[in-house]
Each structure stands twice: as structure tokens, then as C-alpha cells.
Amino acid sequence: MAELTVRRLWKEYGSQVVLENLNLTVADHEFVTIVGASGCGKTTFLKMLLGIEQPSRGELLIDGKLLASEPDKERGIVFQRYSLFPHLSVLDNLLLGLELQGAPLLGKLFGVRRQQAISKASELLNAIGLYHARDKYPSQLSGGMQQRLSIAQSVICEPKILLLDEPFGALDPGITADMHELILKLWESRRMTIFMITHDVQESFKLGTRLLVFDKLRHDPQSPEAYGASITYDIPLRHSKPARSIAA
């Protein structure tokens, strides 16, 4: 269960207003896609959900409680790049979350518990089609493989909310279709709430159950930084069955 509430949220950097007066309630297991012009504050919004940026005003609540102001295991993140650990093999990258949470002293699991973790990870490796590459290092993987691993790495920890910042932006179209299938499958089976920023409007319609469009409501040509962006459209996309959206 994770219901997210955004209440009168503002974000300013110095005199620049980036986001103004965001209000939003997102139910559990929603797939929210976010689109908007470049530089309008989408990543900033995601960073606040993640806890690495703080709101200037307003509140972010998860199930009625204030969101922790540091990243934690309730919220997973997949960046466009750099979110894998170059010194760990594919398998170890996937195990990392389980090990960090299962062994607070050394961050490493041994014996039976390690075997259990490995079998859990192997299942997911099969699901993302990387089982054959489990002993490789991230730098030996293609961009698409890296992104699949990065998603799985977050998903294995079963976060309530998964945040994706243009996760497929750097991938070519053929691979993107596979990635869509994968993310929908995971979203369906793990019952997370997903927030995904994308530049691709088609993608946002195909994947989301709800589409948010960020844009400025007011614009002052004399001082473009005076007003920030808000959610100008909040469009329910009435398909919750992933099977249909893939067929579409």
C-alpha cells in the first residue's frame, strides 16, 4: 500500500521558481508517466520524491506520513546512466540490495542465506534475460542490458515507489519495446507505484495509467524565471491491463 500525496508543493532555486503549487494524489499501484518541456522541472520533482532535493514549500506525504528527506529503500530509482556498480558482476549488482538489507555489519551474505538470495536473483535474471551474462561486469554490457539490470536491481528490493528518469532515453527503438514489456511485467507482478519521466509522448500513453503534463501556466517574457511549472494536464489513461497496452 502506498498512497502518495503532494500538497501545495513549491521548489525554488534562488530567485528561479522551478515548480509552483503542485497538488496531486496518486493511488497505490498507479503507473504515472510525466512529460513536459526540457528544463521545466520534471527531474526536480522526481528528486524531491526521492529525497535528494527538499521542497521549498509544501508537503510530500506517503500514506499520510511525511516523506523521509534522505533516499531510502521505500523508493527505488533508475537513472539514465551510472546507476550500476562497476566493481560488481551482474549477479553481485543484483544481490547488492538483498545483502545491504540482510547484513547490516558487512553488507555481505554467506552460506544458506546467500544461496537463497542467489536463487531469488537468478529468477529475476532470467526474467530480464541476463542470466547468461551473470558473471560479466557492467562495462561489458550493452546499454539496454545495463538498463534492464538497473531496473531489476531496484525492483528486487520491492520498493513501494519506483522512480524512472528517462530510463530508455539512450536506447534504440527496437530495444525500447522489449524494455516496455519488461517494466510492465514487473509493475504488474510487484504492485509498485511507478513514476516515469519520458520525452516520448507515445511511450507515456502506452505505459501509463495516468499522464501528467508539466508546463508553465503563466509566462513573463521580461523575467522568464519568475514563474514555475505546474501540472497542466492530469490525464487518466483507462487501461490498467498491461496486456492491452502492449497489444496497442
Place this chain on the structure above:
Amino acid sequence: MESSNDIQLLPLMPRLINFHPRRSSALALSALPFLLLMLAYLFGSSLRLAENPDDKLLPALGNIFSTFRQYAFEEDARSGEVLLWLDTFASLKRIGIALGISSAIALSAGLCLGIIPALRATLGSFVTVISMIPPLAILPILFIALGLGEVSKITLIVIGISPVMIRDLSQRCMELPAEQLIKAQTLGANSWLLVVRVVLPQILPRLLGALRLSLSSAWLFLISAEAIASTEGLGYRIFLVRRYLAMDVILPYVLWITLLAFSMDWLLRIASRKVFPWAEV
């Protein structure tokens, strides 16, 4: 029409920067400067010896070999020790201990400075300033404060190389992409786990790199300290026999030191490749 000429010439004569020698010829090429140096020495030595058979500056090779054999395999009449090994052991022990201590200091301090912003604000410029002190200038202080024994020599090396290593390692920590640290936190890492599972393993190969870069300074400080106050050691021996212009001792000792330094560098490189394969791919 110059450009069309260019295009025609290209397949025949690649630009110098694009010409890569083959493996076999690269090996031969790299041996060339050594051979040339050797030849130059032989030439100069024979010239001088022809003029004055007692010349000490460039002794003949045979002369060098016999002295080296004496130092390496025969017991010294006065001390009853085989001098080369006595010196080598003393020097390696000093430099080994110093490198170990410097690594421990650089690793812990570099890590802390690199990942704890408050500590970096406090100590960052301090370390930078400390690293600018010429270590040899404080050698007298060390001798006065710590005596003429092993401690002051090891301390000199540690003071000489660890500030730079600390700066290098903390720089590496800060270069880790913020995305990685954030991601690890979302996977459940606290500060401690972040260090042991994410940061430390990624800067360990860098530690070996920093050690390799510090080797030449470490030897410099070792030999300086030994030259001034010591009773054995490679640097001590060189400076001792300097009084008799014993080039037949000094030259093989210098070669031996070079060989030791080179081997240490080589071992560190091999170790890095073996232990941290991910850093190579």
C-alpha cells in the same frame, strides 16, 4: 590542390601519430636506448682507461662485476655480513613498513575526506598545505625529535608520500558518480555499508595506483635519510663509498636500486590486474 595531395599520400605514408610499430619491433625499439647507453659507457670507459689505467670515474665492466660479486656473495671482513643483502634487507624493510603505513593512512584519511563533507571542509586545505611542505626540510626536526633510528627514517617517507596519496584517494571518492551513492541508499545502504560495499572496493585499485606513483619519491626519501644517518642500507653504502670515489660499487648499487624499484612497480601493476579485474575492462 594541397588537400588532394594529402589524400593521395595518406595510404603510403601515415602521419607520425598514426604509425604504430608492431609488437616485435616495439620490443626491439624499447631495448634500443638501453643498448645505446651501454655502448656509450663502454666507449667512454675504454677511452678514459686507455689514457689513465687508474681512472676511477668509469671503471671497466670486469672491474664492476668483480666488486659486485664481492659485495653480493662474500662476507665483509669487518662485519662478517654479506653487505649487499644486509643493505637490501635494511632498505626494503624501511620502505616496506613506510609504504604499509602510508597506505593505511591514505586509505582511511582519503575515504573520510572524500565522503564526509564536514570533514573535508575542516581538513581539506590543511592536507593541501601539509602536502606542500618539502619533507627533506623537516628531516632535521625528525632526527631531533625521533632520534637517528629507524623511526625517523620511516616517518620521513610517510610524511613525504602520504599527503599526496590522501589527496589522490579523496579525489577519487569525490569522482564517484552521485547516482551510485544515491542508488545504494535506495537499496538500503547506510553510511557504513556505503563505505564497505561501494566506495572502498572502488578506490582500492586506485590505492595501488597511488602507491606506484609514490614509489620514486619513497626511494628518494629513503636514500636521503640513509645517507645522513644510518649504519646500513643501500643509500648509506653509496654515500659511504663515495669518499673513495668507488664508482665500481656505486654503479651496481644504483642499478640494483633501480631494479628493486622497477620490480615493486611491476608487482603492484600485476597485483592490481589480478585482484581488480573489473578496473581493467
